[in-house]
Amino acid sequence: MVRAGLTPERLARAGAELADEVGFDQVTVSALARRFDVKVASLYSHVKSSHDLKTRIALYALAELADRVSDAVAGRAGKDALTAFADAYRRYAHEHPGRYDAARFRLDPATAAASAGVRHAQTARAILRGYDLAEPDATHAVRMLGSAFHGYISLEAAGGFAHSAPGPQESWAWMVDSLDLLLRGRAATTP
Amino acid sequence: MVRAGLTPERLARAGAELADEVGFDQVTVSALARRFDVKVASLYSHVKSSHDLKTRIALYALAELADRVSDAVAGRAGKDALTAFADAYRRYAHEHPGRYDAARFRLDPATAAASAGVRHAQTARAILRGYDLAEPDATHAVRMLGSAFHGYISLEAAGGFAHSAPGPQESWAWMVDSLDLLLRGRAATTP
DNA sequence: CCCACTTGCCTAAAGCTATTAGGCAAGGGC
DNA sequence: GCCCTTGCCTAATAGCTTTAGGCAAGTGGG
Numbered sequence: 558m559v560r561a562g563l564t565p566e567r568l569a570r571a572g573a574e575l576a577d578e579v580g581f582d583q584v585t586v587s588a589l590a591r592r593f594d595v596k597v598a599s600l601y602s603h604v605k606s607s608h609d610l611k612t613r614i615a616l617y618a619l620a621e622l623a624d625r626v627s628d629a630v631a632g633r634a635g636k637d638a639l640t641a642f643a644d645a646y647r648r649y650a651h652e653h654p655g656r657y658d659a660a661r662f663r664l665d666p667a668t669a670a671a672s673a674g675v676r677h678a679q680t681a682r683a684i685l686r687g688y689d690l691a692e693p694d695a696t697h698a699v700r701m702l703g704s705a706f707h708g709y710i711s712l713e714a715a716g717g718f719a720h721s722a723p724g725p726q727e728s729w730a731w732m733v734d735s736l737d738l739l740l741r742g743r744a745a746t747t748p
Numbered sequence: 749m750v751r752a753g754l755t756p757e758r759l760a761r762a763g764a765e766l767a768d769e770v771g772f773d774q775v776t777v778s779a780l781a782r783r784f785d786v787k788v789a790s791l792y793s794h795v796k797s798s799h800d801l802k803t804r805i806a807l808y809a810l811a812e813l814a815d816r817v818s819d820a821v822a823g824r825a826g827k828d829a830l831t832a833f834a835d836a837y838r839r840y841a842h843e844h845p846g847r848y849d850a851a852r853f854r855l856d857p858a859t860a861a862a863s864a865g866v867r868h869a870q871t872a873r874a875i876l877r878g879y880d881l882a883e884p885d886a887t888h889a890v891r892m893l894g895s896a897f898h899g900y901i902s903l904e905a906a907g908g909f910a911h912s913a914p915g916p917q918e919s920w921a922w923m924v925d926s927l928d929l930l931l932r933g934r935a936a937t938t939p
Numbered sequence: 940c941c942c943a944c945t946t947g948c949c950t951a952a953a954g955c956t957a958t959t960a961g962g963c964a965a966g967g968g969c
Numbered sequence: 970g971c972c973c974t975t976g977c978c979t980a981a982t983a984g985c986t987t988t989a990g991g992c993a994a995g996t997g998g999g
């Protein structure tokens with residue numbers, strides 16, 4: 558018989574595509590096996606478990622997203638950088654909803670520490686260089702930005718403000734604008 | 749044999765408790781049946797499906813949370829109200845993590861429209877009375893507050909900033925403080 | 940070149956969840 | 970006290986997960 562040529566990497570990648578199509582929580586070892594036209598048990602030579610598979614997809618998505626965000630931010634500063642940063646996350650969530658969810662999969666601390674999650678944190682901190690905040694304000698600000706952006710994307714995906722005026726794009730722009738304003742204010746009040 | 753006295757309401761309530769103990773996505777028809785010491789199939793006389801059960805739990809949690817938030821906000825205004833509002837959400841998420849997740853369960857539009865979700869929106873708008881924002885800024889602000897608070901709570905629950913200084917309480921307070929500042933600024937710039 | 944060995948995918952099987960169909964008895968209405 | 974609605978049961982199907990053990994496709998050494 559012809560071999561399918563499975564590897565953990567291909568499974569993660571295919572799992573990411575599957576997640577975009579049917580939703581991350583619908584990603585199942587069985588569904589992935591079907592996609593490769595292979596029996597379910599065969600996947601267990603490459604991934605330890607369903608949880609392991611999801612972890613790999615999460616790591617894949619985290620890395621891909623970190624690349625995009627850091628690309629988007631490169632060469633920009635201040636509000637320009639903030640906007641690019643925010644938009645990169647939101648665009649990724651729109652283009653790859655399943656992968657975005659995957660990137661939020663809860664990893665155990667050790668795995669998280671070795672993941673691209675740390676690059677995300679670094680990029681966020683880099684953004685703040687343009688706002689000249691002292692500690693601990695910088696940390697607070699990183700957390701606030703993460704919360705606001707992730708929260709917005711998550712509510713938007715859940716259909717939160719889908720069918721009411723004004724459109725989600727305007728509110729997003731307003732929020733990014735407001736946060737920029739806020740951070741500039743915080744910098745001023747913390748000389 | 750002795751009857752267990754199941755009703756959709758008791759199932760929703762027990763499901764909410766179960767969610768707090770094992771996580772909302774671990775709430776299963778089987779687990780709930782075990783908890784009532786009853787056969788699995790018996791629950792299907794009271795709920796249509798697993799999805800129906802989760803919907804009921806979500807509605808229960810949404811209503812309970814709406815009560816708490818509106819209680820917390822009652823008789824307060826301005827930053828005082830904003831803080832109470834934010835803290836009510838976060839406290840609920842800490843005390844009842846499973847229910848908080850349940851409250852974020854995606855409902856179909858019709859169900860959502862008939863849910864306590866609308867009370868949440870009303871309370872959020874009421875908070876903003878103290879900041880005197882004109883439309884569409886008020887809507888933008890509601891969305892931003894929802895995003896920031898939900899995002900923070902969600903990241904905090906995911907262990908996002910658990911083991912690093914400063915503690916999550918300080919960042920939370922800083923964020924609420926900042927948002928208050930921001931909204932007051934927005935009111936000023938939109939006469 | 941081919942033999943042995945590693946490795947990949949398979950069959951088989953057990954356990955758990957969801958869901959439907961049909962049965963029997965408990966308890967309320969008369 | 971009888972009936973009949975309603976509640977919980979048994980039985981059965983189907984899907985996903987995971988483990989154990991087998992056979993054949995490649996691969997490296999002689």
